[in-house]
Amino acid sequence: MKNFGLLLLGIILGALAMYYYCFNNKVKMTSEPITSVTPKGLITPKEAKVLDAAYSFRHKIISDSLFSNTTTGDNRSSWWSLEDIQNYIKHAENQAGELGYIMDGLRVYLGAYPDAKGETGLTTMFFIPTGYNNTSEGSMMPLRGGSGDISGGDGLNMGESGKPPGANYPQ
Incomplete structure (x- = not known):
């Protein structure tokens, strides 16, 4: 009976310790600030305006x-939803x-x-996946040939044009 009591006490203490451990980890996970990594090439809105203004002469x-002769003018931007971009990246990685x-x-x-039906074709922008041949199987030193376009990879087009199409940054 003495051993049974110690066993029961051990189970209760173990359960309490596990509960405390799990509860503290959940609290820590939700109270820590979310960190992000700053990507290379990040520009400020002020720098974006300078680039947009420099392009205006070419666009004109x-x-x-x-x-x-067009009623809308040519496109200066394209927009995709975040969901479409994320889905495209998954699709492109799988492909x-x-x-x-x-x-x-x-x-x-x-x-x-x-050009079609007497209308001038407007400018568009599209994504193409880049990468390198997966030739490193069984090798100690993977060889990278650079980041070329993935031959046979699907692109992503059909973004929405600016409102109006010729609108400058920011819209």
Whole structure:
């Protein structure tokens, strides 16, 4: 009976210790501030305005010569929802693996829709996944050939244009 009492006491103390441990970890996890890593190339809104203003001259030349007959003017920006971007990144990573690549980034291209039905095709922007061949299997030293476009990888287009399409930063 004495051993049974010690066993029961041990179980109760163990349960209390486990409860205390779990409760404290939950409190710590929710009370700690969320930290983020500052990405390379981060610019301030002031710097973004300088870049946008510097592009305005080029945009005016393009718009005046190619888009003078359009009702909306040419696009200066594209917008994608955060959900679409996150879903695209997951899709591109999976597809890269299937194609034998390791995805390490995204490249943004400027493009233009073809002229159709008498309308001039407007500028668009699209993402293409970048990465390198997964050739490091069984190797001690992985060889990276650089971050080229992933051949055969799907791109992401169809972002919404600015409102209006020719609007400057910020919108």
